[in-house]
Amino acid sequence: xxxxxxxxxxxxxxxxxxxxxxxxxxxxxxxxxxxxxxxxxxxxxxxxxxxxxxxxxxxxxxxxxxxxxxxxxxxxxxxxx
Amino acid sequence: xxxxxxxxxxxxxxxxxxxxxxxxxxxxxxxxxxxxxxxxxxxxxxxxxxxxxxxxxxxxxxxxxxxxxxxxxxxxxxxxxxxxxxxxxxxxxxxxxxxxxxxxxxxxxxxxxxxxxxxxxxxxxxxxxxxxxxxxxxxxxxxxxxxxxxxxxxxxxxxxxxxxxxxxxxxxxxxxxxxxxxxxxxxxxxxxxxxxx
Numbered sequence: 001x002x003x004x005x006x007x008x009x010x011x012x013x014x015x016x017x018x019x020x021x022x023x024x025x026x027x028x029x030x031x032x033x034x035x036x037x038x039x040x041x042x043x044x045x046x047x048x049x050x051x052x053x054x055x056x057x058x059x060x061x062x063x064x065x066x067x068x069x070x071x072x073x074x075x076x077x078x079x080x081x
Numbered sequence: 082x083x084x085x086x087x088x089x090x091x092x093x094x095x096x097x098x099x100x101x102x103x104x105x106x107x108x109x110x111x112x113x114x115x116x117x118x119x120x121x122x123x124x125x126x127x128x129x130x131x132x133x134x135x136x137x138x139x140x141x142x143x144x145x146x147x148x149x150x151x152x153x154x155x156x157x158x159x160x161x162x163x164x165x166x167x168x169x170x171x172x173x174x175x176x177x178x179x180x181x182x183x184x185x186x187x188x189x190x191x192x193x194x195x196x197x198x199x200x201x202x203x204x205x206x207x208x209x210x211x212x213x214x215x216x217x218x219x220x221x222x223x224x225x226x227x228x229x230x231x232x233x234x235x236x237x238x239x240x241x242x243x244x245x246x247x248x249x250x251x252x253x254x255x256x257x258x259x260x261x262x263x264x265x266x267x268x269x270x271x272x273x274x275x276x277x278x
Binding site for chain 1: 095096102105106112116121125167189190198202206
């Protein structure tokens with residue numbers, strides 16, 4: 001089904017998130033990147049690459065969730081900056 | 082969608098995991114108040130392919146801007162006010178009659194957020210990530226993008242640093258159009274390289 005069939009006004013082509021939890025886990029990772037790694041996305045990206053490689057057919061945002069879970073134990077103790 | 086917020090359904094396992102992450106990260110002081118809602122709103126409403134379309138239209142309308150865009154994508158895109166996460170190292174690749182460019186991220190989902198927004202679902206799926214490298218011409222054809230046989234296809238794999246944006250060819254017969262009108266012709270898929278205009 002085309003998203004435009006749903007009558008949702010989108011300038012973005014399609015909705016960024018299919019469910020509220022996807023937006024939340026996206027934003028949580030963004031916060032961790034900013035607050036714990038000073039804007040460096042590489043630590044999270046590496047976990048995401050691993051999570052996708054571990055289960056290639058897992059839904060994307062579930063891999064994203066797994067990546068964030070894997071990052072938690074290695075978070076710097078204090079927020080950077 | 083229509084669920085009553087006061088009587089939510091039981092959370093699914095992944096929703097529970099996300100809620101646990103949110104609680105933990107909040108406790109660690111890593112989630113500023115309002116950050117989650119603001120971020121969601123920003124990515125759902127304020128950034129998206131309409132930004133990239135403005136960049137493309139400016140490049141079509143102003144040859145000197147196009148030169149700057151191809152020489153230093155990040156700086157030229159910032160001239161229009163776009164930048165930030167996943168847009169720090171932009172390289173713009175120009176389609177010509179001889180060369181068709183297409184972007185992919187083979188390992189995850191790297192994508193130029195400030196100019197295109199968040200990637201569509203298919204961009205993140207294994208078939209696109211694997212096949213665009215292995216058999217780009219066949220996959221493009223399946224996606225409805227018939228690249229002429231004698232046009233070379235270049236596939237750009239977004240790496241940890243660089244994010245690519247395709248500058249599509251300006252359609253014929255648009256000589257008299259103003260920039261805003263030109264921007265209306267530019268599609269997200271044409272800036273990924275999976276569609277022609």
